[in-house]
Amino acid sequence: MTIRPLVAAAAAILLMSCESGTAPAPAARDAAVAPILDTPDAMDIHSYAKPLEARVTNIDLDLAVDFNAKQVGGTATLDIQAKPGAKEIILDDKGLEIEAITDEAGQPLPYKVGANDENLGAPLAIQMGDKRKVVIRYKSAPDAGALQWLTPEQTAGKKHPFLLSQGQSIENRSWIPTQDSPGIRQSWKAKIKVPAPLTAVMSAPRIGEPVSEGDTRTFTFAMEHPVAPYLIAIAVGDLAFRDLGPRTGVWAEPVTVEKAAAELADTEKMVDAAEDLYGPYKWGRYDMLVLPPSFPFGGMENPTLTFLTPTFIAGDKSLVSLVAHELAHSWSGNLATNATWADFWLNEGMTTYAERRIIEKVYGPKVAAQQVALGLDAMNKAIEDNGGITGADTRLHIDLKGRHPDSGLTDIAYEKGAAFLRTIETIVGREKFDEWLKGWFSRHEFQPVTTSIFLADIRENLIKGDQSLEQRLMLDQWVNQSGIPSNIAKADPQAFAEVDAAVESFESGTLPSANWAKWTTDERLRFLNKIDPDQPAERLAALDNAFNLSRAGNNELRFAFLTLAVANRFAPAVPALEEFLTMQGRRKFVRPLITALAEDAQWGRPIAVRVYAKARPGYHPVTTRDLDKLDLL
Secondary structure, three states: OOHHHHHHHHHHHHHHHHOOOOOOOHHHHHHHHHHHHOOHHHOOOOOOOOOOOEEEEEEEEEEEEEOOOOEEEEEEEEEEEEOOOOOEEEEEEOOOEEEEEEEOOOOEOOEEEOOOEOOOEEEEEEEOOOOOEEEEEEEOOOOOOOEEEEOHHHOOOOOOOEEEEOOOOOOHHHOOOEOOOOOOOEEEEEEEEEEOOOEEEEOOOEOOOOEEEOOEEEEEEEEEEEEOHHHOOEEEEOOEEEEEEOOEEEEEOOOOHHHHHHHOOOHHHHHHHHHHHHOOOOOOOEEEEEOOOOOOOOEEOOOOEEEEOHHHOOOOOOOOHHHHHHHHOOOEOOOEEEOOHHHOHHHHHHHHHHHHHHHHHHHOHHHHHHHHHHHHHHHHHHHHHOOHHHOHHHOOOOOOOOOOHHHHOOHHHHHHHHHHHHHHHHHHOHHHHHHHHHHHHHHOOOEEEOHHHHHHHHHHHHHOOOHHHHHHHOHHHHHHOOOOOOOOOOOOOOOOHHHHHHHHHHHOOOOOHHHHOOOOHHHHHHHHHHOOOOOOHHHHHHHHHHHOHHHOOOHHHHHHHHHHHHHOOOHHHHHHHHHHHHHOOOHHHHHHHHHHHHHOOOOHHHHHHHHHHHHHHHOOHHHHHHHHHHOOO
16 A cells, blocks of 8 residues: 555545644544554554554543652553454553453453563553453552652752653653554543642643642643653652743742743743744643753653753753754644654654754844754764764664664754755745645644655655656655765855864864853854864863863753863863763763763773762663663662
8 A cells, every 4th residue: 555645545634624723533533543554664663552453542540659669550541442343452561560451340351461572561462352441450660661750859959759751762651551652642631649749740731720638639631632652741749830921831840940930931932933834833831841950851842841851951041942842843743743763753853953943033043053053063973973874873764673762862863854854945945845844734733654654745745746856855865875965955154154263273272262252052062062072181171271161050061071071081070070970860961971981991981880870870761771781880
C-alpha cells in the first residue's frame, strides 16, 4: 500500500472538521490514524504493541504518590479499540508491580508478562475477550526509569521532597501500563493523591480545586486531545505559580519562582509570534514548570506544561531560546508527532527551525542569524562525532534496530533537520514555505507522521509536480543519505564577523577584552567554541581570570569553558568543574564532561570516579543510564 493515497485520505477526513476551526471528532481521528499505522515505516520497533489488532485510546489514572516507598500506585483504566474478533491486547511494561487486571465489572482477566529486554522492558499480554475496558491495579517500581524522587536537601527550597517524571522516549512504561509508542495517541485523565501540603501538576489542564482530606490532597487533570504517551508527565512538590500573561504562567519552587517569572517575561510574545507563523495554539494555556536542577534535559515539551531546567536562568533572558524551542513543539512534536523514533527529526528538526523563526520575530534577525550559525557549528560537530560524512547515524531517517531510541538523540535530528528545512525555505522562498508549513500542521494535527508522509505531503502541496524544483531540493538525499547535501543553505557570513576576527587575534595572543563586555551570550559561545581546542594552561588561565568563565552564572558559557578545561587537563578549573557537576544534572552538560574525564585514564578518570560517586544520587535515571556504563562506581 502506497503512502500518498493514505495521506490524502487522512487529510480529507481531518480537513472536514478543521475548516470549521474545531478539533476532529474521535471517529474522524481514528479513521485518519488507522491507515497511517498500517504502513511499514510506522511500525514501532521500540514497542511490543500491536495497534492494528487492539490499541489504547484513553487512559484513566487513579494514583497515590508514596514518597517513603518511592512508588506511585493505584489503577489505570484503559479504553481499547480493537478489530472484530480480537481477544488480546499487548501493552508495554518496564518493572511494573501488577497486583490485578480485571474488566470494568471487576472480573479477573488472564495476563502474562513476557521476557524482559534491557531497553524495551517486557510485553504485557492481556486476554480481554470481548471486553473493551481493562482495569490494571499496580505500583511503579522504586527504581522506575521515568521517575526521580528527590529528598528535601536535593531541592531548591530544602523543605519538602519532590517527584518529577521524564517520559521521552520510552520511559513512561515504567509508571503507566499502556502502549508506549508515539504513534498510538491517547487521551487521558488522572486523579493524583499526594501528601499535604504538596502540589501536583501534570501535562493536562487541572479540573477544579484540590480536595483536602486528612494529611493528603487530591488533584484531578484531563487531556481531551489524543497525545503520544511519552507526553504524559507529573511533578509533585512545594510549588508556587505566577501569571505571565492571559494564557501563560510559570510554576516553580517558591524560592525560585520570582527569578523564573522575570526570565520568562517574554513568553506571551513568543506564543503570539508562533501563532502568527504556524496557526492557532490548540492546547489552551501554555504554562511552564521550572524544576529542581536534577532535571535531565533543557526542557521537555509536555502539553500545557513545559518542563524546564533552572540552568536556563541567566538573569538576562539570554538563554530563553530554550523556551521558544519547547513552545514550538506545541505544533511540531505535540500536534504532529513522529510515529516512531526513527523519524525523531520530524519532531526536533522542525522545532529547531521553528524556534529560530520565533526568536527572529521576538528578538530580531541578527539574533536568529547567529543562532543559525551556532546550529550549523553543532551540526558539523555531530557529523564528526557520528562517523563523519559516511556515518549511518548522520541520516535523518535513522536505523535504531537493536538500540535504545535515545541513541538518536543527537544534533543530527535537531540541527541537520533544521538545516534541511531552512534549505527548502531558501530555495522556494519564505512566503511559500511558511504557507506549506502552516498547512502541514493543520493537515496532520493530532496525528502520527513519518518521513514518507512528510515527503508525500511536500511533493503534493509544495513541489506540485515541478521536476526542476524537485531536483533542486534534493529531498531524498537529505532524509535517507549520510552527510550533508551540497545544496545546504549556508549561514550568514556576517553573523559573527567581529567574533571570528577576535578568534584569529586570540590565536596570536590577544584576549578579546575590549569586546567581551558588549558581546551577547551567543557571541561569547561562538568565541569559546571556535578557538583552537588545544590550549596551554596559561591561555586558559588568562581567559578564566579575565572573564570568570569557570564559575560563570551563565551555564552555557560555563560548560563551554569547562569542556576546554577538561580537554586540556587544566587543573585550576577542577574545583569549579566538581561544583558544576554536582549542582545540576542536565544531561547535555554532565554526560560529555564526565565521559571525557572517564576516557582520560591518567588525569581525568580519578576525578570522574570521585565526582560521580558524589553527584550520582542527584541525577535522574535518564542521565545515569548511560553514565553507569562507564564503570565509575
